[in-house]
Amino acid sequence: MKDVEQPTANAGKFQNRHVTADGSQRASVALSRPETLWFNTGTLCNIECANCYILSSPTNDALVYITADEVSGYLDQIEARGWPVREIGFTGGEPFMNPQMIEMAGACLSRGYEVLILTNAMRPMMRKTMRAGLQDLCTRYGDKLTLRISVDHFRSELHDEERGAGSFEKTLEGMRWLRDNGVRMAVAGRTVWGDSDADSRAGYAAFYQAHGFDIDARDPGQTVLFPEMDETAEVPEITTACWGILNKSPEDVMCASSRMVVKRKGAPSPTVLACTLLPYAPEFELGDTLQEAERDVHLNHPHCAKFCVLGGASCSA
Template sequence: MTSPFISAGPMLDPAKFRDPLRTAAGEVRASVAAQALETLWFNTGTLCNLACRTCYIESSPVNDALAYLALADVAAYLDEIAEAGLPTRQIGFTGGEPFMNRELPAMLALSLERGFEVLVLTNAMRPMRRFEAAILALPHRERLTFRVSLDHHIAAIHEAERGPRSWAPAVAGLQWLAAQGFRVAVAGRSLPGETEAAARAGYGALFAQLGIVIDAADPGSLVLFPEMDAGLDVPEITTACWSILGVVPDSLMCASSRMVVWRRGEAGPRVAACTLLPFEPGFDLGATLAEAARPVALNHPHCARFCVLGGASCAT
C-alpha cells in the first residue's frame, strides 16, 4: 500500500542544494543567524515501535542509527544552559518513539525540576503506556505537554501511513493522557488535496467524539505539518526571498532551537541545527551549545518546503 501523504510532482534538480553559499542559479543562499536559544530538543533515539511509510528519519523497530541518549547526556546540556545563562524556556523530546528509551521518564522529571516547559512527541501507544506509573509521578505537570501523533482524523488514512492496528491504541493513549489531566496536543499532516480548514474541522469533530478538549483551530494545539519529501523539486531560498515572501528569518526554528543527537559510531552527543536534519553533515554544529550558536545555511529541501514555504515549526 502507498502512503496517502505522498505528493506527486517533478523530481528535485540534482544541481540544487549543493553549495551552502550559492544556489544552483548562482544567487546568494539565505542563512539564518542564531538568536536566543528558546528550545532545546533531544532526540532520544531512532528506534520506534512503528515503521511509518514516509517517516522522515526512517524510524523503525530496527533502526538505531541514532543511539539512545542517557539521562547524564541530558543533564550535561541542561547544565550548560544554566552555566551560560541561556534564556531557554522549553525542552523537547522526540525520536523515534521517545518512550522506547527507558530513561525518558527520568529525563522528563529532570527537565521539569529544572523549571523548563517540556514537550514530548509520542505516538501514545504501548511504549508510553508501560510507563503509566512513572508518568503519573512526574512533578510540575502543569509545564508538561504531550503531543500525540495522529496523522489524520480518519482512522483508515492514519493506518495507511502508520500500519494496521495503529489507530485504536494511539487514540486510547491520547484519551488516557487527557483523562489524567495532562495537557495534550495533536500532530497531524497535510493530506494532498485537503484544505487546512477541512482538516481542522475533521479533527475538531474527532476530538468532540472522543470527549477530549483540544482546540482544533489553535495551531499550537493541533499542528498540521507540511509534506517533507526531499526528493520533490522545490525552490531554493535566496536572500531576496525574505522580502518577496514576507518571511522574517528570526521566525524560523533554526534561529531559536537546536537538537542534541548521538549518531551511532560517534564518540558522544552532537548538536544539530534542526530537528529535521539529524544526519546531514552540513547541519552538525558541534558538541556544545556554545559551538552551535552560529548561522545556518538553508541548504536542504526541508529548509525550503517545511520551514520557509510551509511556515512550520516543531516547537510551541
C-alpha cells in the same frame, strides 16, 4: 551516518553552502532567540510508518538512546551560555522506548522548563513504569508537561494507512488514559491527503469532541498539521533577497530558535544539529557543544525552503 543523495528534481541546486545555483548569495539564519532545545531519544520505534522522515523503526538504531546524564549536561550548558530557553522537546523514534524517558523529562521540569514529548501513545508509553512516571510528573508539574500525540488523520483508516492496521485504536487507547489522568495533550497530524486546513481542523475538532479530549483544533500549537517532506519535489533556493520578496524575517525560521541534540551509533558523545528535520545531513551538524552550535545556519537543503521558509512550519509548541 547516511549519505545524502541529491534529489533529481533539484539537480544543480543545494550544492554550495554560501551560493545558490544561479550564483546568488544563499540565505542564512542566526540563532537569534534560542527558545527550544530538542533531544532525539533514539531512532528505535515500536512501529514503522510509511513516510517517516527520520526512518524510525523497530530495527533502526542509527541514533542511539540518549541518557539522563547527557541531557543534564546540556541543561547545564544552557545555563552557562545564558540561552533563554523556554521549552525542552523530546522526539524519536518513539521516546518512550528509551528507558530513561521519565527521568529525562523530570530533570528538565525540575529546572523550570516546559517539556514537550512527541509520542504515538502506544504500547511503549502504556507500560506500567511509564504510566506511573507520567502520573507522578503530572502531579508535580501539571501543564508544564505536554505530550504531542501523532494522529496522522482523524479518520482511522487514513491514520492506519500510514502506521499500520490497528494503530489508530491503540493510539486512541493511550489518549484516553492520558485524558483520564489529567496529562496535557496536543496532536500532530499530516496534510498528505490534500484536505484544506479548515476541513482538517473541523475534522480534528469533531474527533476531540467525540472523545472528550481538551485540545483546541484551531490552535496551530495544539493541533500541528505537518506537510510531507518530499526531497524529490522541485523547490526554489532561498537567497538573501527572498526575505524582502517574501516579506519574511530570518527570525521566523525554526533554526533561529531551536537546536537538536542526537547521539549517533558508535559516537563517544552526543552532537548538536541545526534542525530537527535533518538528522542525517552532515552539513547541519554543528559540534558537540551549545557554544559551537551558536553559529549561523545556511539554508542549503530543500527542507529549508519548502518546509520552513515557504511552509512556515515549526516543531515547537
